[in-house]
Amino acid sequence: MNHPSSITLCEVGLRDGLQNEPTILTTDQKVEILRGLVDAGFKVIEVGSFMHPVKVPQMANTDDVFKAIGGEIPGVQLRALIPNKRGVDRAVACGCKKVKLNVSASKMHNIKNLNRTPAESVAGFKEACDAAAAAGIEISGSISMPFASPWEGRIPVSDVDEIIEAYLNVGINEISLSDASGMATPYGVYDLCSHVREKYPQCTWWLHFHNTRGLAVANIITAMAAGMTQFDSSFGGLGGCPFVPGAAGNVSTEDVLHLCEEENIETGIDIVKIIEISKNLKGMLGHSLESYILRAGRSKDLIAAKSS
Amino acid sequence: MNHPSSITLCEVGLRDGLQNEPTILTTDQKVEILRGLVDAGFKVIEVGSFMHPVKVPQMANTDDVFKAIGGEIPGVQLRALIPNKRGVDRAVACGCKKVKLNVSASKMHNIKNLNRTPAESVAGFKEACDAAAAAGIEISGSISMPFASPWEGRIPVSDVDEIIEAYLNVGINEISLSDASGMATPYGVYDLCSHVREKYPQCTWWLHFHNTRGLAVANIITAMAAGMTQFDSSFGGLGGCPFVPGAAGNVSTEDVLHLCEEENIETGIDIVKIIEISKNLKGMLGHSLESYILRAGRSKDLIAAKSS
Numbered sequence: 001m002n003h004p005s006s007i008t009l010c011e012v013g014l015r016d017g018l019q020n021e022p023t024i025l026t027t028d029q030k031v032e033i034l035r036g037l038v039d040a041g042f043k044v045i046e047v048g049s050f051m052h053p054v055k056v057p058q059m060a061n062t063d064d065v066f067k068a069i070g071g072e073i074p075g076v077q078l079r080a081l082i083p084n085k086r087g088v089d090r091a092v093a094c095g096c097k098k099v100k101l102n103v104s105a106s107k108m109h110n111i112k113n114l115n116r117t118p119a120e121s122v123a124g125f126k127e128a129c130d131a132a133a134a135a136g137i138e139i140s141g142s143i144s145m146p147f148a149s150p151w152e153g154r155i156p157v158s159d160v161d162e163i164i165e166a167y168l169n170v171g172i173n174e175i176s177l178s179d180a181s182g183m184a185t186p187y188g189v190y191d192l193c194s195h196v197r198e199k200y201p202q203c204t205w206w207l208h209f210h211n212t213r214g215l216a217v218a219n220i221i222t223a224m225a226a227g228m229t230q231f232d233s234s235f236g237g238l239g240g241c242p243f244v245p246g247a248a249g250n251v252s253t254e255d256v257l258h259l260c261e262e263e264n265i266e267t268g269i270d271i272v273k274i275i276e277i278s279k280n281l282k283g284m285l286g287h288s289l290e291s292y293i294l295r296a297g298r299s300k301d302l303i304a305a306k307s308s
Numbered sequence: 309m310n311h312p313s314s315i316t317l318c319e320v321g322l323r324d325g326l327q328n329e330p331t332i333l334t335t336d337q338k339v340e341i342l343r344g345l346v347d348a349g350f351k352v353i354e355v356g357s358f359m360h361p362v363k364v365p366q367m368a369n370t371d372d373v374f375k376a377i378g379g380e381i382p383g384v385q386l387r388a389l390i391p392n393k394r395g396v397d398r399a400v401a402c403g404c405k406k407v408k409l410n411v412s413a414s415k416m417h418n419i420k421n422l423n424r425t426p427a428e429s430v431a432g433f434k435e436a437c438d439a440a441a442a443a444g445i446e447i448s449g450s451i452s453m454p455f456a457s458p459w460e461g462r463i464p465v466s467d468v469d470e471i472i473e474a475y476l477n478v479g480i481n482e483i484s485l486s487d488a489s490g491m492a493t494p495y496g497v498y499d500l501c502s503h504v505r506e507k508y509p510q511c512t513w514w515l516h517f518h519n520t521r522g523l524a525v526a527n528i529i530t531a532m533a534a535g536m537t538q539f540d541s542s543f544g545g546l547g548g549c550p551f552v553p554g555a556a557g558n559v560s561t562e563d564v565l566h567l568c569e570e571e572n573i574e575t576g577i578d579i580v581k582i583i584e585i586s587k588n589l590k591g592m593l594g595h596s597l598e599s600y601i602l603r604a605g606r607s608k609d610l611i612a613a614k615s616s
Contacts, residue, residue, distance in 0.1 A: 187571050188570075188571070295555060302551055307459065
């Protein structure tokens with residue numbers, strides 16, 4: 001079966017994971033985790049977001065986290081999610097060098113909330129893009145629910161194309177396809193990934209899967225079969241689903257790393273160090289996490305125990 | 309991506325699921341579940357096992373379950389796991405018409421426990437096969453841990469071939485590849501499935517995955533890509549791992565049905581009825597179950613709720 005010999009993982013637990021937690025981690029705790037992720041080998045990390053602090057209090061100290069590390073860590077891409085130009089301003093102020101915008105692929109969802117189509121929303125990102133360019137900040141875009149949404153079910157491919165083209169029009173060609181509602185399914189993922197890769201060869205793609213309905217790893221497998229090589233994951237499977245209270249979160253970093261370890265897919269990340277980070281996190285958050293590997297251990301450890 | 313338009317599921321929760329539970333269900337409870345499974349559309353069901361009642365007390369009333377339904381249900385294959393010829397005798401006595409033997413693919417495991425190789429163990433099944441043939445009982449075989457085991461790690465393909473050939477020698481050509489230790493990985497599954505299908509076209513195959521390390525659905529996807537169409541699953545994801553106390557169990561029936569529903573893969577089984585069975589089971593067993601769909605609901609239900 002077609003699969004890459006190496007993939008790049010972006011750890012999004014500090015953002016998409018922690019933003020769903022009732023416990024708010026301090027700047028020091030976040031910096032410690034961030035340093036641990038870098039030490040484990042991560043080269044791309046989503047550190048937090050610059051959303052309104054009242055709306056997402058868990059992310060209110062994102063600026064402080066960036067300041068605490070002097071804005072950057074050599075050789076590592078640290079990115080933050082932003083809602084608009086104000087996010088770029090905060091990035092500039094705290095030294096963050098990479099930001100990510102987001103739009104819902106659901107026309108109904110977007111029109112209901114913002115009274116414009118997703119493509120119109122993206123066109124409105126022009127101001128943020130110009131400000132980022134002027135400040136020398138890299139900017140990327142995310143499309144939320146491009147596979148299916150609670151409003152439409154399957155999203156027409158032409159709707160996704162329209163959003164991608166709107167992103168290209170404002171100068172963004174690094175795009176994340178984000179299954180925030182956990183409704184993506186393996187063959188749907190394969191089809192959309194194959195389509196966008198062929199139609200937009202000038203783009204760089206990220207895939208972001210939630211394990212809401214247990215399909216995240218299967219979706220990664222079919223995305224890889226379609227040639228994708230960049231994936232988000234979250235330590236301990238932290239995260240959630242805005243539409244399903246109590247649902248499972250993002251695909252777990254340790255679980256993806258274990259898959260890669262077993263299948264000889266290079267990630268450059270030390271799974272043992274990540275397992276330790278997730279174990280510590282369990283203590284900080286005071287509840288068990290969703291990761292299968294935290295629970296069952298690596299296959300290699302079981303073999304070592306039996307053969308010793 | 310290559311996938312079948314329909315698959316056959318065997319519900320194994322009454323056997324592999326319940327045998328891991330501290331609560332022992334009564335004959336009446338099991339018969340009620342069994343009738344529910346048939347009503348939901350299952351055409352293949354593993355009802356229980358004829359192991360020693362002291363060793364597996366949860367299965368001690370398997371004979372009574374068969375007797376209660378008069379041994380069979382028209383149009384439905386009801387099978388039981390057996391250890392040896394004694395199992396055939398019990399099947400004959402209670403009217404069960406189909407049995408399944410099992411051997412470990414791990415040479416070390418088998419030699420340690422039984423002082424013979426897996427192929428020698430299978431050769432020893434001759435007596436059971438002859439008794440089944442004489443009684444008009446269908447007999448099939450399972451290979452436990454053919455992908456990897458805690459003793460060897462990856463199992464050499466030649467070892468699996470040897471066991472398959474031993475099964476063919478005693479007259480068994482319906483064979484289950486059973487990842488009981490949850491160590492199978494997607495590309496390993498693809499490779500072994502492709503190999504056995506090509507080398508042994510006279511065989512009928514079943515795939516049995518545990519979700520110990522979160523890979524069961526991904527393994528089903530790659531097994532389907534290799535042409536496999538028959539899978540075991542367990543309601544509510546019940547089951548366990550003999551080597552990892554507290555690990556996740558078999559792949560959940562509702563989760564597989566939901567995948568199939570979303571991808572238009574025909575199963576003939578009503579997912580709504582199965583979700584009800586799993587919900588009731590939760591009450592009977594007194595603990596939460598592993599199924600993602602029990603927790604998050606179907607994508608279709610979310611869409612219906614949002615659009616209403």
